[in-house]
Amino acid sequence: MIITNDGNNNLKKKLQELTLTSTEIKFLVGYCHFSGIKELHETLKKLYDEGRLSREHIKILIGLYNTDENRKMEKKDRFIQDLTDSVVNFVEKAFTSQELDDEEIYDKVEFFIKLLKEEIIVIKKTLEPNHAKLYLFKTKEKSEPNLFITGSSNLTRAGLVSQNEFNVEIKDYGFEEAEKYFDKLWENAILLSENDIRKLEYAVLTFLKAFEAVSI
Numbered sequence: 367m368i369i370t371n372d373g374n375n376n377l378k379k380k381l382q383e384l385t386l387t388s389t390e391i392k393f394l395v396g397y398c399h400f401s402g403i404k405e406l407h408e409t410l411k412k413l414y415d416e417g418r419l420s421r422e423h424i425k426i427l428i429g430l431y432n433t434d435e436n437r438k439m440e441k442k443d444r445f446i447q448d449l450t451d452s453v454v455n456f457v458e459k460a461f462t463s464q465e466l467d468d469e470e471i472y473d474k475v476e477f478f479i480k481l482l483k484e485e486i487i488v489i490k491k492t493l494e495p496n497h498a499k500l501y502l503f504k505t506k507e508k509s510e511p512n513l514f515i516t517g518s519s520n521l522t523r524a525g526l527v528s529q530n531e532f533n534v535e536i537k538d539y540g541f542e543e544a545e546k547y548f549d550k551l552w553e554n555a556i557l558l559s560e561n562d563i564r565k566l567e568y569a570v571l572t573f574l575k576a577f578e579a580v581s582i
Contacts, residue, residue, distance in 0.1 A: 367535040369515065371526075377519050377533055378526040381501065382409045384513075390504040391423065392548050393521055396430045396497045398489075400453040401523035404474050411477060419486045426489045426521065427552055429496030445491040446562050450569045453478070457573060475570055482563045490555035499533075502545055512541040 369377050385391060386409060403426075413419050432448045453475060460471045481487040501515040517533030519525035 369517070369519075369531070369533040369535065371519075371529060371531045376527050377515070377531065378405045380515065380535065381406060381526065384501075384503045384505065385409050386413065387505045387507060388503045389420075389423075389506060392425045392427070392500075392502040392545070392552075394427045394429065394492075394496070394498050394500040394502075394548050394551065395519075395521040395525075396428075396499065397432060397520040397522060397525075398426060398428045398449070398452070399432075399520075399522040400449075400456045400475075400478065402521040402526055403478060403487075404456065405523060405526050407474050407477065410481065414477075414481070414486070419481075421485050422488050424481075424487045425548075425552060426487065427492060427496075427548065427555055428489065429492045429498060441491065441493075442556050442562075445556055446558065446565060449489065449558070450566045453566065453570055454573050457570065472574075479563065479567050479570075482558070482566075483560075489558040490552060491558075492551050493554050493556065496551065498547075500544060500548060502541070502548060510537045512545075513537040514541055514544050516544070 369375060369380055371377060382405075385406060410419065428445070428449075431444050432451070457471055457475060478487070482489070499517055499519055502512075503514065504512055513535060515533050515535050517531060519529075519531045519533050525531060
């Protein structure tokens with residue numbers, strides 16, 4: 367199956383469908399923005415409320431930085447800063463453009479942080495730069511339990527919905543090799559720790575308080 371983001375043939379819709387039937391999910395992408403993760407919010411909330419999400423249910427491995435290469439920061443600090451900036455930028459854009467109402471913004475961000483705290487979503491950064499895009503799913507389907515999608519889409523809203531992309535869903539071969547490739551990178555990757563998650567949460571809450579103070 368070819369996925370191009372043309373009309374209803376978008377990667378977001380396909381990821382939502384597969385997430386509903388999956389017992390384990392692994393994403394390897396060059397770039398990951400909160401704008402992409404929040405596109406799965408409704409699906410993940412449904413599964414969470416039904417008690418169908420387990421520990422390390424979703425592993426996200428990020429291959430590249432969004433920040434300036436000249437910024438003098440350690441790899442882990444840059445990784446954390448990129449993810450934090452992504453969440454804060456989403457909140458700022460949502461407030462200023464009135465894309466979402468306040469309740470929706472809080473709900474989406476708080477739920478994401480909740481999944482991080484409960485280790486339902488686990489995020490790591492590859493030790494070395496990696497530009498691959500790989501979406502692996504282990505599903506409940508007996509006939510085709512394992513499949514993956516690979517192509518050009520990063521885990522961003524543009525990559526999932528609005529930008530012209532070319533991705534291929536593969537069911538009949540290559541899953542074991544693809545998973546081994548992911549697992550090897552995952553084993554040596556930089557982990558987003560419990561303390562890092564607290565830093566992210568603090569940064570978002572600080573921004574929200576500052577924005578509310580200015581808006582009064």
